[in-house]
Amino acid sequence: MSNIPQDLKYAQSHEWLRLGADGIATIGITDYAQGSLGDITYVQLPKAGASLKAGESFGVVESVKAASDLYAPVAGTVVEVNAALDASPELVNQSPFAGGWMLKLKVADAADTASLLAADAYAKHTA
Amino acid sequence: MTLQRTPLFDFHVAHGGRMVDFAGWEMPVQYRSILDEHKAVRRAAGLFDVSHMGEVDVRGADASAFLQRIVTNDLSKMTPGRIVYSPMCYPGGGVVDDLLIYKRGDADYFLCINAGNIGKDLDWIAEQSVSLRKPCGSRYDVTIANRSAECALLAIQGPRALEIAQSLTPGFALGSIKYYHFAENVDVAGVRCIASRTGYTGEDGFEFYHDPSAAPKLVEALLAAGAPSGLELAGLGARDSLRLEAGFPLYGHEITADISPLTAGLDWTVKLKKEGGFVGCESLAAELAAREHGDTSLRKVIFFKTGDRRIVRAGAAVLDASGAKIGDVLSGTLSPVLNEAIGSALVPRRLADAALFTDIRGAKIALQPVKPPFVQPKK
Numbered sequence: 001m002s003n004i005p006q007d008l009k010y011a012q013s014h015e016w017l018r019l020g021a022d023g024i025a026t027i028g029i030t031d032y033a034q035g036s037l038g039d040i041t042y043v044q045l046p047k048a049g050a051s052l053k054a055g056e057s058f059g060v061v062e063s064v065k066a067a068s069d070l071y072a073p074v075a076g077t078v079v080e081v082n083a084a085l086d087a088s089p090e091l092v093n094q095s096p097f098a099g100g101w102m103l104k105l106k107v108a109d110a111a112d113t114a115s116l117l118a119a120d121a122y123a124k125h126t127a
Numbered sequence: 128m129t130l131q132r133t134p135l136f137d138f139h140v141a142h143g144g145r146m147v148d149f150a151g152w153e154m155p156v157q158y159r160s161i162l163d164e165h166k167a168v169r170r171a172a173g174l175f176d177v178s179h180m181g182e183v184d185v186r187g188a189d190a191s192a193f194l195q196r197i198v199t200n201d202l203s204k205m206t207p208g209r210i211v212y213s214p215m216c217y218p219g220g221g222v223v224d225d226l227l228i229y230k231r232g233d234a235d236y237f238l239c240i241n242a243g244n245i246g247k248d249l250d251w252i253a254e255q256s257v258s259l260r261k262p263c264g265s266r267y268d269v270t271i272a273n274r275s276a277e278c279a280l281l282a283i284q285g286p287r288a289l290e291i292a293q294s295l296t297p298g299f300a301l302g303s304i305k306y307y308h309f310a311e312n313v314d315v316a317g318v319r320c321i322a323s324r325t326g327y328t329g330e331d332g333f334e335f336y337h338d339p340s341a342a343p344k345l346v347e348a349l350l351a352a353g354a355p356s357g358l359e360l361a362g363l364g365a366r367d368s369l370r371l372e373a374g375f376p377l378y379g380h381e382i383t384a385d386i387s388p389l390t391a392g393l394d395w396t397v398k399l400k401k402e403g404g405f406v407g408c409e410s411l412a413a414e415l416a417a418r419e420h421g422d423t424s425l426r427k428v429i430f431f432k433t434g435d436r437r438i439v440r441a442g443a444a445v446l447d448a449s450g451a452k453i454g455d456v457l458s459g460t461l462s463p464v465l466n467e468a469i470g471s472a473l474v475p476r477r478l479a480d481a482a483l484f485t486d487i488r489g490a491k492i493a494l495q496p497v498k499p500p501f502v503q504p505k506k
Binding site for chain 1: 145157161364
């Protein structure tokens, strides 16, 4: 049974999003996603300053089994990426909602997050 | 198609095995982590259910001569208790399968074959037993029997495999079995086994053939005996990365109906001069002659590393310096020990020493040639 924190928003494509009061959202992939992928061996992320449309691929997560695209849950501008994942991609397995975060995104319109799934809806999605 | 299950299906599920379709079998690809399971085998020991592998008895007065005709390696020096690895080829030199040949006696052998090839191999061997003739013109006196359903197979591999298995085998010194030898009727944890000093990881270890009904008892005993020493259950994912680090070929990747053992670099398994010839002998002799003449149409299987963590996957294109496609990646994974991508590729022989590249999502990655094994086992 995977961990689904109540306070986050979720995309159908298994990214999570935490919107801060400053309009900056932290984004990663869910516990369910890391568990399905297995050992994560490489994470390819955009550069700070990149502008993303909602649903646009922003990178790739590679596991021993396969390479999978990562999708922006909402539109915005990348303000920071998690550089620690370069040397330690296994952080995504070990700590998908904390140390394994991927992007900080200056969200274009905070109202866009309303279309994302709440924890209970994401739980149903992955059941 | 219904997937087949080994006698340990319930055991795998109970231990968190992630079950996948492998060659028609529902097998654990991993329990916890492919990388951790891999490292456990290199550091201590791993326990693998490989009961999907096929076992075939070949018996009869002409069993020795018949097997000698259908495989490329030389079996003439085998004594009872010995094991020889060999490809089995088509007349054109492509590989039907690669197998282990166990000699019980001059008229009594058994073969261990790849799970995905059991039906094909049985058909091929039966066909050869009918079509091939002895020098005198008569048929080979040989009977072939598929024993796969009567054989479960557990592999314990790693530097601590011997001590763990020995702790369950009080009546027999397992260390007395030399590499590529076996002993029958060995009592391991109260289960009668064929104990085979073989494996597919590059580490020391044993493979225990036994009755399927005893498999749950044997696996539990080995797991309990080995856990304090660091033994972990290991799935097919780790089995694949371990064999690639060791530089062992996998049927369907480095050797296929289209890739001969010579192309694959398994020259040591092809004994062109053995008496009486063998199926594929003429084609393989021609390939070797062409190699000596510098024939530019020949291909070669190479192994590579990249110095980069991005995995170069089977099916990726091999490129020359200009970006033109010249070959294909056959196998690829992340070496958990080297912490970089490793793999094998099929390229024109004349370009095997040239600068080779692949493309990963737009990044040009150099393939650095490596003579396997990538990792030297602990002695």
